[in-house]
Amino acid sequence: MKNTLLLDVFNHKPVSRVPVWLMRQAGRILTQYKQTRSKATNFVEFVKSPNLAAEVTVQPVDILNIDAAIIFSDILVIAEAMGLPYQIIEEKGPIFQNKIRSEHDLNKLHIAQTEDYSYLLEAIKITKNNLNNRVPLIGFAAAPWTIMAYIVEGSGSKTFSQAKKILYQNSNLAYQILQKITDSTINYLNDQITAGVDVIQIFDSWAGVLNYDLYKNFSYPYIQQILKALNNKVPTIVFAKDAHFFVKDFNMFTSNAVGLDWTLTDKNIFNQVTNKIFQGNADPCLLYASEKTIKLEVNKMLQFFGYKNYIANLGHGLYPDLDVEKVKFFINEVKENSITYFKSNN
Amino acid sequence: MKNTLLLDVFNHKPVSRVPVWLMRQAGRILTQYKQTRSKATNFVEFVKSPNLAAEVTVQPVDILNIDAAIIFSDILVIAEAMGLPYQIIEEKGPIFQNKIRSEHDLNKLHIAQTEDYSYLLEAIKITKNNLNNRVPLIGFAAAPWTIMAYIVEGSGSKTFSQAKKILYQNSNLAYQILQKITDSTINYLNDQITAGVDVIQIFDSWAGVLNYDLYKNFSYPYIQQILKALNNKVPTIVFAKDAHFFVKDFNMFTSNAVGLDWTLTDKNIFNQVTNKIFQGNADPCLLYASEKTIKLEVNKMLQFFGYKNYIANLGHGLYPDLDVEKVKFFINEVKENSITYFKSNN
Numbered sequence: 001m002k003n004t005l006l007l008d009v010f011n012h013k014p015v016s017r018v019p020v021w022l023m024r025q026a027g028r029i030l031t032q033y034k035q036t037r038s039k040a041t042n043f044v045e046f047v048k049s050p051n052l053a054a055e056v057t058v059q060p061v062d063i064l065n066i067d068a069a070i071i072f073s074d075i076l077v078i079a080e081a082m083g084l085p086y087q088i089i090e091e092k093g094p095i096f097q098n099k100i101r102s103e104h105d106l107n108k109l110h111i112a113q114t115e116d117y118s119y120l121l122e123a124i125k126i127t128k129n130n131l132n133n134r135v136p137l138i139g140f141a142a143a144p145w146t147i148m149a150y151i152v153e154g155s156g157s158k159t160f161s162q163a164k165k166i167l168y169q170n171s172n173l174a175y176q177i178l179q180k181i182t183d184s185t186i187n188y189l190n191d192q193i194t195a196g197v198d199v200i201q202i203f204d205s206w207a208g209v210l211n212y213d214l215y216k217n218f219s220y221p222y223i224q225q226i227l228k229a230l231n232n233k234v235p236t237i238v239f240a241k242d243a244h245f246f247v248k249d250f251n252m253f254t255s256n257a258v259g260l261d262w263t264l265t266d267k268n269i270f271n272q273v274t275n276k277i278f279q280g281n282a283d284p285c286l287l288y289a290s291e292k293t294i295k296l297e298v299n300k301m302l303q304f305f306g307y308k309n310y311i312a313n314l315g316h317g318l319y320p321d322l323d324v325e326k327v328k329f330f331i332n333e334v335k336e337n338s339i340t341y342f343k344s345n346n
Numbered sequence: 347m348k349n350t351l352l353l354d355v356f357n358h359k360p361v362s363r364v365p366v367w368l369m370r371q372a373g374r375i376l377t378q379y380k381q382t383r384s385k386a387t388n389f390v391e392f393v394k395s396p397n398l399a400a401e402v403t404v405q406p407v408d409i410l411n412i413d414a415a416i417i418f419s420d421i422l423v424i425a426e427a428m429g430l431p432y433q434i435i436e437e438k439g440p441i442f443q444n445k446i447r448s449e450h451d452l453n454k455l456h457i458a459q460t461e462d463y464s465y466l467l468e469a470i471k472i473t474k475n476n477l478n479n480r481v482p483l484i485g486f487a488a489a490p491w492t493i494m495a496y497i498v499e500g501s502g503s504k505t506f507s508q509a510k511k512i513l514y515q516n517s518n519l520a521y522q523i524l525q526k527i528t529d530s531t532i533n534y535l536n537d538q539i540t541a542g543v544d545v546i547q548i549f550d551s552w553a554g555v556l557n558y559d560l561y562k563n564f565s566y567p568y569i570q571q572i573l574k575a576l577n578n579k580v581p582t583i584v585f586a587k588d589a590h591f592f593v594k595d596f597n598m599f600t601s602n603a604v605g606l607d608w609t610l611t612d613k614n615i616f617n618q619v620t621n622k623i624f625q626g627n628a629d630p631c632l633l634y635a636s637e638k639t640i641k642l643e644v645n646k647m648l649q650f651f652g653y654k655n656y657i658a659n660l661g662h663g664l665y666p667d668l669d670v671e672k673v674k675f676f677i678n679e680v681k682e683n684s685i686t687y688f689k690s691n692n
Contacts, residue, residue, distance in 0.1 A: 158504070161631055161665050168635040208588075211609045211629060242554075244590040245609045263557045263591050283557060285507055289514040319507050 003135045006068045007198065009277060009311055010235035010256050014346070018302065018310055018338035019067040020331050021138070023239075024317030025060040026072045029324050032059050043088040047074045048119045054126035061135055063324070064331055068136050068199070071124055071192070075142035075203055079151050081116035082109040082184050092155075099154035101166070106177055112184035114191050124195040139197030141189050141226075143204035143240070144181040145219035148174070160209045167218050174218060182222045186229040193233050200230060201237040201259070208242025215246050220253075227254045237279055241316065248272045262315030265304065278305055281315035287326045294326065298333040307341050349481045352414045353544065355623060355657055356581035356602050360692070364648065364656055364684035365413040366677050367484070369585075370663030371406040372418045375670050378405050389434040393420045394465045400472035407481055409670070410677055414482050414545070417470055417538070421488035421549055425497050427462035428455040428530050438501075445500035447512070452523055458530035460537050470541040485543030487535050487572075489550035489586070490527040491565035494520070506555045513564050520564060528568045532575040539579050546576060547583040547605070554588020561592050566599075573600045583625055587662065594618045608661030611650065624651055627661035633672045640672065644679040653687050 005019035040046035057072045086096045152163035166174045239259025250273045260280035312334040351365035386392035403418045432442045498509035512520045585605025596619045606626035658680040
C-alpha cells in the first residue's frame with residue numbers, strides 16, 4: 001500500500017499527517033460521477049453495475065486526492081439481497097413496494113448470501129485492481145436498526161414511527177427482523193473483506209430517532225454481533241449518527257473507531273470515550289463557507305481532536321450542491337495544517 | 347381558574363398531582379377534530395378560521411381531560427403574516443412558493459402587526475370564553491431559527507442545508523432575517539398575551555440541525571430577545587428539540603421552563619439545568635405500546651423528573667395514527683401515579 005495513513009492510525013503507528021476521507025465523496029458533487037451515472041437507467045441498476053460502481057469509487061481518489069476510497073454502493077442493497085426490492089425516486093428517496101410489518105412479511109425474506117450481492121464483490125475486485133494499492137478501500141453496511149427502519153416504514157421518514165411502533169408493540173418481531181438483517185449483514189461484510197476491502201464502516205443513520213434504552217436494546221447488540229463476527233480481520237468504524245445519548249457507552253463497541261456527527265463538540269466526549277479512534281466531524285454545510293472560515297474551522301476541529309488517533313471527515317455525507325473546489329480546499333487544509341503540527345511536535 | 351395545576355407549578359406552589367398536556371393534543375387523533383377540519387377547504391384556511399380553531403382547541407379539554415389547552419394554530423402563520431404565503435400539502439408538509447434567500451427577498455417581507463394575524467387573536471378570545479376558566483390556555487410561536495429554516499428552504503427538509511448555507515455564507519443576511527422574524531414574533535406573542543393566553547411556549551423544532559456554536563450564535567439570542575420582550579407577563583416554556591448540545595446552557599434562557607425531547611434521559615441533565623421547570627418527555631411512540639408498558643414508562647418518567655417542578659408531556663407532538671384510548675391511558679397514568687406520590691409524600 002502506497003498511502004498507509006489510514007491504516008497507520010488504526011495500527012497506532014506514527015503518522016506524518018492526519019488522514020482524510022469524506023462520506024459520499026463519490027457522488028453528485030463530481031461532474032465525472034454524473035457522466036458515469038448517466039450510463040445506467042436508474043440508481044439501483046447503477047449500484048448493481050460492477051464496472052460503473054468501481055469507476056465512481058476511484059474518481060474521488062484521482063480528483064480529490066483523498067486518503068481512502070469507499071466502495072460505491074447503497075445501504076439498502078442488503079434489503080434487496082434479502083428479497084425486498086426498492087427504487088430510489090428523485091427528490092423523494094427510497095421506496096419499498098412491500099413493507100415488513102409482520103412475521104408473515106419477514107418469512108418471505110431470506111438471509112442474504114454471496115450470490116445475492118455478487119455484483120458488489122465484483123465491484124470491490126475491480127476497484128482494488130484499479131486502485132493498484134494507492135489507498136485503502138473501505139467497505140460498509142448499515143446497522144440492522146437502520147435497515148429495519150427503512151423496510152418497516154417502506155420509505156424514508158422524519159420519525160420512523162411505524163418502525164418504532166414495532167419496538168414498542170412487538171419486541172419479539174423486532175428481534176426477529178433485526179436478527180435476520182444481522183445474519184445477512186455478517187455474510188455481506190465478511191464477503192466484502194474476502195473480496196478485498198481493507199476497512200469496514202457500519203452506518204447507523206437513524207440511531208437518532210431512538211433513545212438510550214431503545215438503542216441499547218434494539219441497535220447496539222446487533223452492531224456488536226456483527227463486529228464480533230468480523231473477528232478483527234480488518235479495522236472497523238461505527239458511525240451512529242445523532243446517537244448523542246449513547247456516547248457514554250461508545251466504549252462498549254469493539255470497533256477500532258467511532259464516527260461522530262457535527263453536533264458532538266463537547267470536550268466531555270474525551271472523558272466518555274477513551275478507547276476509540278475518532279472520525280469526523282465537520283458540518284457538511286461548513287463547505288458552503290469562505291476559504292477563510294473553512295481554514296479556521298478545520299484548525300478548530302484538528303485542535304479539538306488533538307491530531308492523534310484521529311481520522312478527519314465530515315459529520316455526515318457531502319451534500320450534492322457543494323462546490324468541488326471547496327471540498328478540495330477542506331481536504332488540503334486538513335493535510336497542510338496537520339503536516340505543520342506533526343513537523344513541530346515530533 | 348378552576349384547574350390551576352399548571353400555573354401552580356410555574357408559581358412554585360404545592361400541587362396535588364403533576365399537570366399534564368400533550369403537544370398536538372388538538373389534531374388528527376380525535377374524530378371530532380376531523381369533523382371540524384372538514385368544514386375548511388384547506389389547512390391554512392382552517393387555521394385562519396377563529397371559530398374552527400377555537401373549537402378544536404377546546405376538544406382535547408373535553409375529551410382527554412387535560413390540564414391545559416393550547417391554541418390551535420400552525421408555527422408558519424407568522425411567515426404568512428410577514429407576507430410569505432404557504433400551503434400545507436398532504437404527506438409532504440409546508441410549501442412556500444417564494445423563498446427568502448437574499449436581502450432583496452427579505453425586503454419584500456414586513457414586520458407582522460396585529461392586523462396580519464387578527465384571526466388568531468379572535469380565536470384566542472373565543473377559546474377563552476368557551477373554556478370559561480376551566481384550564482389555562484397556552485399560546486405559542488416558533489423560534490426565529492425554525493421559521494428561518496422553513497422560509498429559506500421553502501419547505502421541510504432533513505438537513506435544512508440551504509438555510510444553514512446562509513448561516514455559513516452570509517451571517518449578516520442571517521441576522522437580518524432572524525431579526526425581522528424576532529420583531530414579528532414579539533408583536534405576535536405580546537398580542538396573544540393581550541388576547542388572553544396564560545402561558546407561552548416557543549418551539550425550536552429544528553434546533554437539532556445546528557450545533558453548539560451555530561445555536562449560540564443564530565438561535566439562542568433571538569429566543570432570548572423574545573423572552574425579554576415578553577417581560578414575564580406570563581410564564582414561558584422553551585422547547586428546543588434535539589438541542590442536546592445546548593442543554594448545558596439551558597439555564598441561560600430566562601424562560602420559566604424548558605421542554606425536553608425523548609432522547610434526554612441522562613440524570614446529568616439535573617446538574618446542568620438547575621433553574622428550570624422541566625416539561626416532557628415521553629417518546630410519542632410509547633403510546634403505541636400496551637397499557638402495561640405505558641404504566642411502567644410513565645412511572646419511570648415521573649421518578650426521573652421527581653414529580654416536583656415538572657409538567658408531564660411528550661418529547662414531541664402526538665402522531666396522527668395514535669389510538670385515543672392509549673392517549674387517555676397515558677394521561678390518566680400521570681394523574682393517578684402522581685396523586686399517589688403526593689399523598690404519601692406530603
